[in-house]
Amino acid sequence: MCSPTPEQEPQAQRLFFALWPSDALRRQLQRNCKSLLRHTGGRPVPAENLHITLAYLGSTSPRQRACVEAMADAIHCPRFSMWLTESGHWSRPRVLWIAPAEMPDPLVRLAAQLHDGAGKCGLRLDSRPYCAHVTLKRKLANIPRNLKFQPVRWDADRFVLVHSISQPAGVRYEVIAEWALGAG
Secondary structure (H helix, E strand, O other): OOOHHHHHHHOOOEEEEEEOOOOHHHHHHHHHHHHHHOOOOOOOOOOHHHHEEEEEEEEOOOHHHEEEEEEEEHHHHHOEEEEEEEEEEEEEOOEEEEEEEEOOHHHHHHHHHHHHHHHHHHOOOOOOOOOEEEEEEOOOOOOOOOOOOOOEEEEEOOEEEEEEEEOOOOOEEEEEEEOOOEEO
16 A cells, blocks of 8 residues: 555644634623723734633644544533633733633633643643633733723533634634533
């Protein structure tokens, strides 16, 4: 049997697991966070890209993708709700974000299971403690002065696997698989 030429070999994809908001929640995030986005310069995250990352997998081979999808199939996590009440920025990456003041236990467990499972699939993930947040803006030109916004309730009922596709106009995210969270 002939081995495939490089053009025929399946390529790795840049993937991550995330909580993915409904369209209604995206509109609410944009509406409630307008005041945060003023006077900072930089690049707002497009509404269709808003999410909470659960585990960033990075470059993932087709074999690893199959492994993490099978691992995700076996996860049982209840639905949960959280309030996004905190805002802030990280100086070094120049990112503006909002986050829950307290992370719900199911969220922490879900992120840990995905992180651990991805490691068993041969992926090397970030070792920093998990910090759930929604990135609102990148490449801030000015440090935000007024970080007040109207809190947003997020009712999480599913998590997704996302393909991050770099394009000349910026990154585009494509949901390629999803899993429902169970009843509490």
